[in-house]
Amino acid sequence: MKNIAIIPARGGSKRLPQKNIKLLDGFPLLSFSILFAQENSEIIDEIYVSTDDEDIKNIALKYGAKVIDRPLELSGDLEPTVSALKHVLQSIDCDVENVILLQATNPIRPENLLKQAFEIYQKQNCNSLFTVSRNYKKFGKITDQKFIPYNYKIGQRSQDIDPLYFENGLLYITKASLILEDIIISEDAFPLEIDHIFANVDIDTQEDFDYAKYLYHKHIKT
Template sequence: MKTIAIIPARGGSKRIPEKNIQIFDGLPLLAHSIIYAQKNKTFIDEIYVSTDNVEIKKIALQFGAKVIDRPASISGDLEPTVSALKHVLEAIDSSDVENVVLLQATNPLRPENLLSEAFEIYNSGSYDSLFTVSRNHQKFGKIIEGKYQPFNYTIGQRSQDLEPLYFENGLLYITKAHLIMSAIVISENAFPLEVEHAFAKVDIDTFEDLDYAKFISAARNDKK
């Protein structure tokens, strides 16, 4: 049975035009996730890019990925990512595909061994999906009728004493293919893999995010 990687990369992006092909660290943003998947070829059998954009398609093919042309009907701003994943499985012969690794092009920086370690955990447990999370260290609140109401703390509480809360950092997801066909990426039996790393804070959606990613990358290269 196969494990495939899917990288959704549609063309439409309002806050950063042509976001998925912006140059980052000398390469198109999309290319970083393709290369990352290629470094895990010991268990990833095929790499697919789902796109509705001609330029993205050219870059994906240039870097060695297979391309599935995504129809406009599932390429809108409000369409969930799982629609693209399901479409890929429907477009290929997926009868022998057991696992799907989702890598988002907007997360170009990932710890080198994260995917291999995550896949080992996923296989060794009785899990049918896995996703990466990071702990929140901020104090959140709501503003209701003009008044601030703390959400995850009490006024005066130290941040180090906060009850642990976590967020999806988007670094990677692994899911059984049959769940994808049921429009599920994170199942009730999913393993939340905690990742405490500077890369977990990089998710490019705005130019400010892109600048931050470049800063983090430059800091990493300075340490080499």
């Protein structure tokens, strides 16, 4: 049974048009996830890009990925990611055990991330794994024009508050059988904590892109 990588990359981004093929240091964003998958060929058997866009399709093919044409009804703004993953599994003729989801909007990842994650995934014998990072901010709600602390007490130091974590989007690993049930993160999912500056990159706006470009030149290009 195979492990496959799926990179969903639709063409209809509104906040940052054509973000999946926007050039970072001369390379389309999509290419970074394809190359990351290729560098992990000892784990990943096949790489698929799911898209509804001809330009994205051509770039995916240029960089050596296989392309699954995504139907328009699965390409809307409100369509969940799992529908694209499920469509890929239903469109290919091979026996898949695990799906590695790589988002094109997370173009830079720690070098050994997948090796580390897949080893833990197998050791934990769980149905899925996803990456998270700790958030040290003090959160609260505003009710009747009053700020009500959520995860801390007024005056409490940031380092002393109970930690909260966010789903950073760097990597997901899930049993293919679960995706066919419309599930990416299972109830027994292992949250792999990543303490890395790249975990703060998830490109939806021009500001996000500019920050990714800064980190790329500071930590990779140099």
